[in-house]
Amino acid sequence: MPAPSETTTTQRPLDADAFARYAVRDPLEVAHLLKALVEKRLLLTAFIDGGESFITLTLAVTDDGAVIVDACPDEIRNAKAGSAARLVCTTRLDNVKLQFALETPARIDYAGRPALRAALPESIIRLQRREFYRLPTPQTEPLVCVITHVPENGRRQEVLVRIVDISGGGLAVLVPPRELPFEPGTEYSQCSLRLPDGNPLPVSLKVRNLFEVEKANGVKVLRAGCEFMGLSNPATARIQRYMFKLERDRRMREEH
Structure with missing residues (x-):
């Protein structure tokens, strides 16, 4: 079986099992990467249960181990996100592809605006350029x-x-x-x-x-x-x- 390649999955989430070897699992490293997304205000593409998607933003990583992302402006899609089993989020940080799953996100108000809150992901796939950044x-x-x-x-x-x-x-x-x-x-x-x-x-x-x-x-x-x-x-x-x-x-x- 050939090694997984990002080239055929650019517009869709990566197969988490196929790319498991590139996952960061240390909780401190996971939190560090998510905080970098907050600091740099990087946009995420969030896939609702692996299907339709919307653009969002990581707003905060809380001290009690949660991550908060911006809600979708479309209320119908936002309702789907708030009742989804998971949101699979993808982005790039310093030209490195990141992907993580937010399990059972809940709709909340954060700083006076609609948002989604979920537990800190257990892992983040961190896929470097050509899979092997030297x-x-x-x-x-x-x-x-x-x-x-x-x-x-x-x-x-x-x-x-x-x-x-x-x-x-x-x-x-x-x-x-x-x-x-x-x-x-x-x-x-x-x-x-x-x-x-x-x-x-x-x-x-x-x-x-x-x-x-x-x-x-x-x-x-x-x-x-x-x-x-x-x-x-x-x-x-x-x-x-x-x-x-x-x-x-x-x-x-x-x-x-």
Whole structure:
């Protein structure tokens, strides 16, 4: 079965099950994303039980764990929204597609205007450009991966490689001088990704491409673009949490 693609679902909600691996589930991260929608006053498209839709706005994220969105100006459609089992909301934040479901929204008055209130969604699908948005890793806290290789002589090798960027679909590494054969198509099924937020994460990698890069000091290095193979949903979620923290830290540095 081919990987899900956003291109055929631009005008409709994404299949939440098909894109579950891209879901942010941490309650703090969910609240953070929704508050960003409030601060930037980004428009949402809300689908009533997956059918007809209307344009709305995220008005507030409350301290008691609820989200409030603007009502639909059309009263008939607003009544449908207020009695719906769910509203599936989609938008874009910093060119990243977001989708979340508001379960059993209730009609309320908020700041003197009609609105809809629902519990904070359990998850938000966060689909980056081309599904795999690449982020450079910090030089001050290098991210590394240990690749286990068993050559023809049978002597097991564990080689540490430096990761220069990472995405939900793979990573790019600095190719070690001699320890490992890096050629397009080479597969390494026993790798250990050392993320800073817990135990090493077991992953499998396939080398997709090689390219030479000249550093600022004139030294030329070889990089390999590698694809994750068979990455589980929990592993994907953990990588996305790490990427989310990288982005958040970068923005904080830019603001200060």
